Amino acid sequence: MKGKSFVNTNIVMYCYSESEKDKKIIAKRVSLNPDTVVSTQVIQEFGNTIVKKVWSTL
Numbered sequence: 001m002k003g004k005s006f007v008n009t010n011i012v013m014y015c016y017s018e019s020e021k022d023k024k025i026i027a028k029r030v031s032l033n034p035d036t037v038v039s040t041q042v043i044q045e046f047g048n049t050i051v052k053k054v055w056s057t058l
Contacts, residue, residue, distance in 0.1 A: 004037045005030075009045040012038065 007030060014020055014027035030036055 002035055004035050005033070006037050006039060007031065007042065009042050009049065012042060012046045013049060 011027045011030055014023040015031055017024045017027075031038075
C-alpha cells in the first residue's frame with residue numbers, strides 16, 4: 001500500500017510558474033496524484049507568496 005505524499009509550497013508555486021516550464025509539468029503531475037496532500041500551512045504560504053508577488057508589481 002502506498003502512503004500519502006505531502007507537498008511543500010515550492011511544488012504548488014511551480015504549478016503556476018511561467019518561467020520554469022519543466023518544473024511546472026512535474027509539479028502538475030505530482031499535484032494531480034490522488035495520494036498527494038497539501039497542508040493548511042502550504043496553502044497559507046502559497047497565498048502569502050502570491051499576494052507579495054502581486055503587490056510588488058503594482
